[in-house]
Amino acid sequence: MRTSHYIIILLVSTLLIIGIAFGKILINPNATLFAIGGDGIKNYYTVAYYVQNDSGLHFTGMNYPYGEHIVYTDNQPLLAMTLRWINDNVLNISRDVFGIMNILMITSFLPCVFFLFLILKKMHLPNWYAVLTALIIGFLSPQLARFIAHYALAYVFFLPLTWYLMIRFFEKNNWIGWGMLLIATTSLFGLIHLYYLLLGGVFVLASSVIYLLRYRKRFKQIILFVIFGLVVALLPIILIKSWLFLTDPITDRPMVPWGYLYYVADFETIFLPYKGPILEGWNKIIQYNPTKWEGQAYVGFMGILSAIYLVYRFIRYAIKNKLRRRVLPVVPGNMGIFIWSSILILLFSMGYPFKFHMESLLDYLGPLKQFRSLGRFAWIFYYVFTVFTAVQLHRYIRVYLTHKNKTIGMVLASVFLLFWTFESGVHLNENVQDLAIHKFKGSSNAFLNSSFNYKDILETAGYSTSDFQAILPLPYFLVGSEKFDIQRSTAAAVQSMLASYHTRLPVATGKMSRTSLSQSLKLTQLISHEHIEKQILRDYKNDKPLLLLTTHQTLTA
16 A cells, blocks of 8 residues: 555544544533643633633733733633634634634644654654554653643644654755744744743754764764754744743743742653553552653653663673764664754753752753743653654564564564553543543533523622622632742632633633732732732722622631
């Protein structure tokens, strides 16, 4: 069969898998939410409220009376603005935002496995094997865990797409064209979530450095290419940062959020499973409790075997004093560059070199210090190392089939591929089961619940939404400034967002990122001692009362 036929098989298989895993959601994607609390429901709310009520770069749903720049609401600005334009100019989709978000996350597996297939084909793997391993690697992706809350980071195809463009770029055939595609891709995804800027930029930057070291003897011939590689890595960051500088009037955002050396990856998050029956099996051998969610990028059991083999090669060459030879096995094309760059990035995701009592280096990172979840950079290592593992597994299968015992080769191939497939399936099922639609009964879309609407409740009581200027939830919450972290009630946050969506009234507090310190200080005055002046009242837009929303919890001073 032709390669195009295998691509069709790949995409049809992907559709079948996501159909089985997310069947009920795909039938009615607007009816259910992946999460009903925490960041999950907030990230639904900020998109839906913006499409319903806002425009431009300003979000008014929280942090009343100031609102917030759209980037710091985690509402996927590029998506939110696109949906708003469609809502205004094409079709009213304000009530379909939730379903659109769900579908985009689920169907992101299609381009993910497609670009993985193209990458595996670049590694000279046969079609049938590339199809199978693309599915395995795609559905074992650590980004699947983001479906439960961080929807902007759940697009599993970004790194495979970026890597494929990088492969074409480093082939140096029309490298300017492929470089421009990389710049465009990273910049556009940076308008969905700022972490994509760093993920793409760091990957290109590290690979360019490794390329320079590898071909340093041809420095004059490659220097122009390496310089352009640095431009490809840094230009999207410069563009988005300049755009923010020109459009964001706030000057007192926190520059050093807490957790820079806490939300990191480590050996366990990369080489040990973190859920499901495989975790239970491992716990019978090695007792450990996976807690670092941000750094999770499990490479699978086959990845563990691949890592053990690399350590074995290193020790063998070290004993023979031949470390100058290839420690890595022979790999196609520029795969060696990407492996070493991903290892470099993995060390960075683990907090090195800062962990070597070099925290003072953080002072020189400037705006990069705002990206505190270093563990997310381990995703790059995951994709590169699992593809490398697939290449090595096929190599040894082929050796047995052509030069050694064919029966043993068939048995080893079947066992390893079946177990790897099993792991990928378990990972998909466990993450899907963690979604609110499976964890809680009746987890239908509360925003669209026709039997419970805060606007109707107000009108039944003889009031109108126009009688109030904002919603004040109690127990109070305020998250985002890195200085004030008030989270006394998840229920109060959830209900205030539902009430805000139903009534179109903003919330007189906030749950966002890098919020202005001065604005947060004024917001806390609402619940402060009576002797403390409520300066924020001067900034309110009118004299209408606040709509007090309380949950069934004890209020304390």
